Amino acid sequence: MIQDQQKLTKDLLSLIPNVVREMPPISASETDCLVSTTLCLYDPTWPKSSDDTKISCGPRGNTGTEEKENSLMKLKLLSNEGRQEEEQYGVSTELTLFTDPWTIKKKLTISDRSRQNCLLLNPRSVHSHIVRYLPEVSQKMVQEGSGLTVDVYDHNTHTTHQMLLTKLTRRGSYVLSGGWLMDFVIRRALKTKDEIGMYWDLSDSKLHFCVLSRAPTRVSSGSVLAVPSQAPIEVSSGSVLAGQSQAPIEISSGSVLESPSQAPIKVSSGSVLAGQSQAPIEISSGSVLASPSQAPIEVSSGSVLAGPSQAPIEVSSGSVLAGPSQAPIGVSSGFVTIASYSPLLADP
Structure with missing residues (x-):
């Protein structure tokens, strides 16, 4: 019985190919091994005709770049033809992430x-x-x-x-x-x-x-400024200011101010003030003041004052006062006072 089993084993071993019996161990390098681990889309042992193109499993070299260039050229040709067709029919087929509605x-x-x-x-x-x-x-x-x-x-x-x-x-x-x-x-x-x-x-x-x-705007001398400001404003001669300011405003000669201010305003000669002020206002000669004031107002010669005041007003020679005041007013010689007095000057 044992002899029969040994004979059967020998017969089975004789059927195994020589390749398997001569296969090197797994630790051997791939170059010494008869089995390749390279993946390929074809078997080199397959029959092929002489007209078949050569197929390589290795790197393709510059063939990929050439194919990309050819495909891009085709796309360019198609895009040019498409653009001509779009211009003819007035329809665009281009895909964009955003379409501007304002055509x-x-x-x-x-x-x-x-x-x-x-x-x-x-x-x-x-x-x-x-x-x-x-x-x-x-x-x-x-x-x-x-x-x-x-x-x-x-x-x-x-x-x-x-x-x-x-x-x-x-x-x-x-x-x-x-x-x-x-x-x-x-x-x-x-x-x-x-x-x-x-x-x-x-x-x-x-x-x-x-x-x-909107077109950009520039404010120079002789311009008109009609915006509120939260910072100091300097206006050159001949300008017009029609806004509200929370900071001091300095206006040179020939200016017109039509705005309420929360800070001191200094107006030089030839200026016109037509607004409301919560702080002292100093106006030099030749100025016109047409606004109520909550603080002392000093007006020099040649000025015109037309507005109520909540604090003393000092007007020098040559000025015209046209407005009620809630505080004493000192008027020197040569003045014209157009106002009623209650307690010192009442409302007209």
Whole structure:
């Protein structure tokens, strides 16, 4: 029985290929091993014809770069063809992360703010984004007739206005008229180089309007400043200040001040003060004061005072006082006092 088992074992070993019996141990290097661990998409022992391209399992070299360049060239050709087709039909197929709704943009010119009462628009933009979406009857009214009345919605003020969209036959441009000057230029205080945006809404057949940006402003001598300020303001000669200040204001000669102030105000010669002050005001010669004051006011020669005061007022020679005061007033020779006195000077 034992002899039979040994014989069977020998027979089985004889069936095992020589490759398995001669296989080196696992610790041996891969170069000495007859089995490769390299992954490949084909077996080199497979039959192949002479026309088959050579397939390599190693690095591909510059073939990948060449294929990328070829694919990019194809994309460029397709993009150029696509752009030509888009320009022909007026449709864009480009994918973007954000689509600007204001398809018609313009920086206002001097003529747009003139008394001609019309806004000149680019003919290509108007035709691509407005006219082509109108019914045929409306298109004829815009291009050949007396114009089409359209509703214009102002996104900044949430108001709706009506204007006339027409085409100039001579120049070929489109204009918006009939209320442009009053409803937009004057009402919105539009200035030259202000950028506006518009787009046509297909859902409600309405033109949408928005002021995208304002032109930068500079304040120099002879300018008009109409803003409140929280810091000291220095205004040069010939300027007009129409705002509120929480800090001292110094105004040179020839200025006009029309604002309440919470801090001392010094006004030099030739100035006009028409506001309210919570602190002492010193006005030199030739000035005009037309405001109530909560603190002492000193007015030098040639000044005019027109306003109530809650504190003593000292007026020098040549001044005119026109206002009630709640405190004693010292007036020297040559003054004209136009006020009633209660207890010293009452309200007129």
